[in-house]
Structure formats: C-alpha cells, structure tokens
Amino acid sequence: MSIPVIDLSDARTPGSAGATTAAGQLRDAALASGFFYVTGHGIPAEMVQGQFDLARALMDLPDQVKDALSIRRSPIMRGFERLGEQTLDATARPDLKESFYCGMHYAPDHPYVLAGYQTYGPNQWPVELPDAPERCEAYIHAMLGLCRRLMQLMALSLRLPEDFFDASSHSPMVTLRMIRYPAHPDDADERTFGAGAHTDWGALTVLAQDDCGGLEVQMPDGRWVEAAPLPGSFVVNLGDMIPRWTNGLYRSNPHRVRNLHSAGRARYSIPFFYEPDYLARIEPVPGTLAPGETPLLKPCTAGEHLREMYLRTYG
Numbered sequence: 001m002s003i004p005v006i007d008l009s010d011a012r013t014p015g016s017a018g019a020t021t022a023a024g025q026l027r028d029a030a031l032a033s034g035f036f037y038v039t040g041h042g043i044p045a046e047m048v049q050g051q052f053d054l055a056r057a058l059m060d061l062p063d064q065v066k067d068a069l070s071i072r073r074s075p076i077m078r079g080f081e082r083l084g085e086q087t088l089d090a091t092a093r094p095d096l097k098e099s100f101y102c103g104m105h106y107a108p109d110h111p112y113v114l115a116g117y118q119t120y121g122p123n124q125w126p127v128e129l130p131d132a133p134e135r136c137e138a139y140i141h142a143m144l145g146l147c148r149r150l151m152q153l154m155a156l157s158l159r160l161p162e163d164f165f166d167a168s169s170h171s172p173m174v175t176l177r178m179i180r181y182p183a184h185p186d187d188a189d190e191r192t193f194g195a196g197a198h199t200d201w202g203a204l205t206v207l208a209q210d211d212c213g214g215l216e217v218q219m220p221d222g223r224w225v226e227a228a229p230l231p232g233s234f235v236v237n238l239g240d241m242i243p244r245w246t247n248g249l250y251r252s253n254p255h256r257v258r259n260l261h262s263a264g265r266a267r268y269s270i271p272f273f274y275e276p277d278y279l280a281r282i283e284p285v286p287g288t289l290a291p292g293e294t295p296l297l298k299p300c301t302a303g304e305h306l307r308e309m310y311l312r313t314y315g
C-alpha cells in the first residue's frame with residue numbers, strides 16, 4: 001500500500017466535473033492511511049518557493065531574536081520553537097527540529113480574540129524580516145482556500161451535501177509552521193527523530209516539503225512508508241478531528257520524520273494546519289452513527305479538542 005496522488009485539476013470548484021472522482025479517491029485514502037498527495041491544486045509554485053525562502057530566513061535569524069520571540073512568550077503559541085523544545089512521541093527523545101509558528105490575522109475586536117480563545121490573537125514577527133507578515137497572510141489564505149475545498153470534497157466523499165462543512169469554516173483556527181530539521185546526527189539511536197511519531201490534532205494538514213525526504217507514514221498494517229517528495233504536490237493528511245467527526249470511519253495515521261537521506265543538508269517543511277471554528281461541534285456526521293449508537297469519541301467543540309492536544313505535548 002502506498003500513498004495515493006489526487007489530481008484536483010478538474011475538481012477545484014463546487015460542482016466541477018471531476019469532483020465525484022476526486023471525492024472517491026479521497027474516501028479511499030481516508031479509509032486507508034489518511035494520507036494523500038494533491039496535485040493540480042492551483043497554488044503557484046513561486047508562492048511555495050517564496051515561503052521556503054522565508055522559512056530559511058527565519059531559521060537563520062540569531063538565537064537572541066528567536067528567544068525574544070519564543071512561543072513561551074505567547075499565550076497562543078506564536079513565534080519560535082527551539083531545537084528539542086517539543087517531544088511529539090513521549091517514548092522518544094525530544095524532536096530534532098526547530099520551527100516558527102504563525103496564524104491568520106484576526107482583528108483585536110474579533111469576538112474570539114476578545115474571548116481569549118486558543119489560536120486567535122497576535123503573531124510575533126521579527127522586525128528583521130518586514131515582509132514576513134504579508135507573505136504568510138497570503139500563503140495562509142491560499143492554503144485555507146485549498147482546505148475549504150478539500151472539506152467540500154470530504155463532504156461529498158461521505159455522501160453529504162458539498163457545502164456540509166462550510167458553516168464550520170467562517171473563523172477557522174489555522175496555524176502555519178515553518179520547520180527546519182538538522183541532518184540526522186551520526187550518534188542517533190532508535191529513539192532519535194526529527195519529529196517523533198504522532199498523529200496531527202486538527203482536521204487537515206497540508207504540507208509542503210523540500211526535496212530532502214524523510215517523512216514516514218504508518219500504514220494500517222503497521223509498516224512505515226516514506227512519503228517521498230513529489231515536485232509540485234502537497235502532502236495532505238487527516239488529523240484527529242476527522243475520526244471524531246466520522247465516528248472512526250476516516251483515519252488520522254501516525255507519521256514521523258527522520259532527516260536521513262539529505263547528505264547532511266537541513267530539511268525544511270511547511271505544514272499548514274486547518275481546524276474549523278473554535279465553537280464548531282465535532283460529532284459524528286450523518287451516516288456515520290447508527291440510530292441509538294454511542295459515538296466512539298466524546299463530541300466536543302473544535303476548541304476543546306485542540307486544547308486537549310496542545311497540553312499533551314507541550315505540558
């Protein structure tokens with residue numbers, strides 16, 4: 001079993017000719033590993049390249065800038081995460097990666113910002129890179145458009161109206177992360193990872209990766225398969241919110257990173273995490289729960305779900 005490629009060229013807008021086919025492919029992927037590549041997504045290559053250039057520039061900033069803008073100084077975890085600061089797999093060593101987190105701009109008087117909800121609020125930008133906010137905001141909007149479309153295809157794949165999830169996406173929780181993984185160290189052991197095995201927490205993750213490789217996905221039979229770089233594609237995976245939303249029908253599979261094949265180069269990747277509105281109810285959608293059946297996972301709001309997950313790996 002490998003990770004399928006879904007070409008969105010003919011499925012990009014509601015009602016488009018290729019939507020049914022793409023939705024069927026999405027269903028197959030979601031029932032298997034919860035991972036697939038997308039091509040024909042319409043996001044310009046230059047935009048993605050620009051985002052990698054920015055990721056490099058961010059990671060090349062001096063330590064004192066990174067520390068001054070640490071995620072520890074942000075109540076909503078925006079800014080720099082240093083090497084070893086996160087341990088995605090509690091049985092492994094701390095992750096050999098560093099990253100920068102930012103999110104979509106919400107006005108200070110947005111009700112969710114005023115309420116102090118997790119992920120809604122100010123970013124921490126380094127003054128050294130003045131075009132970073134604008135560049136990230138543009139990239140986030142492009143990714144958000146893609147995720148909204150993927151949620152429509154997911155709705156079709158569940159035999160629901162195409163717009164079923166639209167209402168849960170007015171003020172979504174979105175996080176953009178730019179990651180650098182140093183080369184896998186010579187003294188690494190079996191507990192050494194760039195990112196330890198984990199499942200993602202939200203609804204969808206859309207990942208741009210460079211040409212280093214190193215992302216591995218666990219298949220339902222337990223085997224680890226590499227999600228090798230495919231030029232022009234994004235790797236999409238379902239997060240833990242989707243099993244909750246489909247009563248365990250669709251999967252969010254473990255994955256991990258080891259920067260093993262890059263001949264000593266640092267690996268860069270840019271995951272975009274899409275989650276619906278903080279207050280969206282995450283409970284089995286129609287057709288995934290038999291009458292009288294109890295949901296496998298307790299229904300909750302998207303905000304409650306995400307909060308639980310953050311506490312798990314950052315303490």
Ligand SMILES: O=C(O)CCC(=O)C(=O)O
Binds near residue numbers: 177207209255
């Ligand atoms: O860098 C990658 O390829 C994957 C990153 C990842 O899994 C994550 O940030 O959740």
Ligand SMILES: [Fe+2]
Binds near residue numbers: 198205
């Ligand atoms: Fe992940």
